[in-house]
Amino acid sequence: MTTMRSKIEELLKKVEEFKPKDFTEIEDFRIKILGKKGELASLFEEFKGVSADMKKELGQKINLLKNTAIDKINELKNSLESVETVSSENIDMTRPGSNETIGTRHPISLVKNEITEIFSRLGFTTAEGPEIEDDWHVFSALNFPPEHPARDMQDTFFIEKNPDILLRTHTSSIQVRTMQSQKPPIRVVCPGRVFRNEAISYRAHCIFHQVEGLYIDEKVSFADLKQTILYFAKEMFGEASRIRMRPSYFPFTEPSAEVDVSCNLCGGKGCNVCKHTGWLEIMGCGMVDPNVLDACGIDSKKYSGFAFGMGVERISMLKYGVRDLRLYFENDLRFLQQFEFIV
Numbered sequence: 001m002t003t004m005r006s007k008i009e010e011l012l013k014k015v016e017e018f019k020p021k022d023f024t025e026i027e028d029f030r031i032k033i034l035g036k037k038g039e040l041a042s043l044f045e046e047f048k049g050v051s052a053d054m055k056k057e058l059g060q061k062i063n064l065l066k067n068t069a070i071d072k073i074n075e076l077k078n079s080l081e082s083v084e085t086v087s088s089e090n091i092d093m094t095r096p097g098s099n100e101t102i103g104t105r106h107p108i109s110l111v112k113n114e115i116t117e118i119f120s121r122l123g124f125t126t127a128e129g130p131e132i133e134d135d136w137h138v139f140s141a142l143n144f145p146p147e148h149p150a151r152d153m154q155d156t157f158f159i160e161k162n163p164d165i166l167l168r169t170h171t172s173s174i175q176v177r178t179m180q181s182q183k184p185p186i187r188v189v190c191p192g193r194v195f196r197n198e199a200i201s202y203r204a205h206c207i208f209h210q211v212e213g214l215y216i217d218e219k220v221s222f223a224d225l226k227q228t229i230l231y232f233a234k235e236m237f238g239e240a241s242r243i244r245m246r247p248s249y250f251p252f253t254e255p256s257a258e259v260d261v262s263c264n265l266c267g268g269k270g271c272n273v274c275k276h277t278g279w280l281e282i283m284g285c286g287m288v289d290p291n292v293l294d295a296c297g298i299d300s301k302k303y304s305g306f307a308f309g310m311g312v313e314r315i316s317m318l319k320y321g322v323r324d325l326r327l328y329f330e331n332d333l334r335f336l337q338q339f340e341f342i343v
């Protein structure tokens, strides 16, 4: 029976010296020693055949081994657990917080929202429409003669010819859709992205944004147009702003005008931005041509209206003093992060 005694003693030594690195090692060890087919089980099996005079001594030794093993394993598990809790709680509470960077709104969106918001105070609602249009909504309904240069391949991105499907060159197409679906009085602003086949430079891009507006009712006059635009200019560029109108031409308005606002940088005295004229061009406008009203199913004998249209990038450039239009499309965060808190 000396072999059994030495087996027990060897195992006891192993248990006492056991130094695990992690939970898996402890668990493996537990199965090896205390498991159903483990070393203790085979010792108990062997114990059955032990002679009566040795039973007492060896029985005590096996039980000691068993209890030591159980205690040791529990103790090891507990100590590992507490190390783990300490390390997950081991946070330096004095460390400064790291800022989450949240995005800022794009300066084009900011200005577009501001424009539609100013007109909403005058009772204008907002309408949107498709970027891919047909010839009728972009040109024909708006009194463009068939040979008008704006229909030319030079300006318009065509998607299909005959019948012509194209990328809208202005958001006037939304006004056409509004006139077709609503009865006067109509007061609507139409923001959106437009496309023109133009060379990209500091002042032009093939993709840009417009907000156009339309007011149709009985007895709408040019004076209403002028007052509306003056209100807009003051709200957008400051109370001291003045406007002037120069005669112009658009197929869909008669009479037509180009609107200038007094330069908000030099107060009208003349500077680099206004090219020493004191004035900045901000939009086109005019009284809706009766042909357009009739084409869109509105009685031009009963109703009249005015329309206007402006480039959002241009307004944004003038408002913020941005000198290159291409900056709006480069997605450089150093540029974009400057705007959110200005408006």
Ligand code: PHE
Binding pocket: 169, 170, 171, 172, 212, 213, 250, 253, 284, 285, 286, 307, 308, 309, 310
């Ligand atoms: N649709 C014109 C353009 O894109 C702008 C405009 C709108 C001018 C309404 C007059 C009246 O240039």
